[in-house]
Amino acid sequence: MTDMQFPWGKNKRYNDFPSSFKRRFSERIQKISIDAGFTCPNRDGSKGVGGCTYCNNNSFNPAYCSPKKSISEQILLGIDFFNAKYKAQYYLAYFQAYSNTYGHIDHLKKIYEEALSHDKVIGLVIGTRPDCVSESLLEYLEELAKDYYISIEYGVESVNDLALESINRGHTYQEAEDTILKTANRGIHIGAHLVNGLPFDTPKMMIKHAVQLSNLPIDTLKLHQLQILNNTTMAKQYEEKPEQFYLFEMEEYLDFVVDVIEQINPNVTLERFINQAPKGWLIAPKWGIKNFEFVDKLDKKLVERDTWQGKLFQVKD
Template sequence: MQTEIYPWGHNKRYNDFPGFFKRKFSERIQKVTIDAGFTCPNRDGSKGTGGCTYCNNKSFNPAYCTPKESVTEQIEKGILFFASKYKTQKYLAYFQAFSNTYGELELLKSLYEEALSHEKVIGLVIGTRPDCISEPLLDYLETLAKDYYIAVEYGVESANNMALDAINRGHTYEEAEATILATANRGIHIGAHLVNGLPHDTPELMLEHAIRLSNLPIETLKLHQLQILNHTTMAKEYEEDPNRFHLFGMEEYIDFVIDVMERINPDVMLDRFVNQAPPGWLIAPKWGIKNYQFVAKLEKRLVERETWQGRLYKKS
């Protein structure tokens, strides 16, 4: 029986970003996380305080990652952490914690260039908010992109402004669209995140959000199921009124992700489907499986449903 080849050039039923990355580079590339001590405008008072209600950065920062150490020191510790697993590889410096473009341009340049000066670092992945980007910064990143792999990942989270208000996000979906369009055509790799299950978001709305976002000039899309984490404002809200939230069951979420896959732009690469909080951090939902196990179940369900990414896509 002949295996079908899909528009993205292989037989996986979705356009997977990790596979693309392996094909793009001749050697293994690993992201090494950096906490450069940034904050966010909804934390420092410029747009609000307390940050996003679901956010606890400690739940995903590696142990080697602390703003008390320099960018170079964190890279060295990250490389040492991965050295026992992989013999030869290059690295992307992943500025992950909080909003990593939220600062004066000269400070940002010094941090990014310190990372790029490391002999094993071939590029940057910068996680940020769509309201923390300026034209001069985009011009600078465009220049860097001529010589390095430069990616900016925007936390869009939802296309529903009521949901964004409910999580104290501090920006609108329209701002996210405008920023993505301003970043396009500069040689910068653009990623976007969506959180599925926020207050005021129904599964039908979440599906529309993914479709709408996939029609923008993004390269990658990360999907996350909403998780209620300890030591967050949302944990208190969940304790008071759990019915405010749509927390997916695992099987329900698998089918939801496939519904998304079928309808989004097949040119957009899918980078991630789920969050996985460390032990002790997660309140709900508790699925009890690891990321790779979820992906295996997802791929099996795609076969069972005889479907693939973009099968029902209608170009906007």
């Protein structure tokens, strides 16, 4: 089976996002993270306070990324940062911190267009929640998508409403599914995100969550293991009741990801499998492995099990 040709090309055993991106663009494309000073409805009191119990945005914001700087300044700093590593590339403005559609449509248009005004920026990647997207915003992004690469990444996190409630998420899974369907067929790239290991979720349920999402009109799926981070509500909960959480061992999670890969829709690209918290932030689980090392182990495990993305996929009726 080592010479097998898969629909997404070569002998890669899953439909990986970097290769998909290379097929789409001839130049190297790099995301530049932007913090535009947004909040979330489960932070500002409209749906709750405190935000998601696991959330600490400081654990993944790059040094150049700060709401104290304008959108244009953050883009210039990001370009300088990446120019030191790579030459001749274009950029996507990645609105990453908190819910980046949670605001008045006029304000959203202003900041998105400021980002797109740089001649090296060819599109937007917008991280948000499924309950923070209006019809007027989707219509606007649909227009932008005629000229730019436009992607919305929805934090679905779990298909289990008990798990969502336990993390103070403030929306249901049905809201996520409805919003994904409303976003489809507009030329907008749709990404979805799942966290594996939340309270009330079991490994068997988590596999079903990924399969269920892959049956929706999403283009990209991001997975990562639950991490307990310092200075979060979840850190206190974990200290008091660690038995409520399902923290994978690394080898166990590796097998779990293979189980997911062989059951999900082969048309969905897989962008990420694990999260890496910076030193000093992570309480548990401490795997001590980098993303590229995990991917290398994953490639070997797929060969070892002689499986690939969609091998066991069943088309939903």
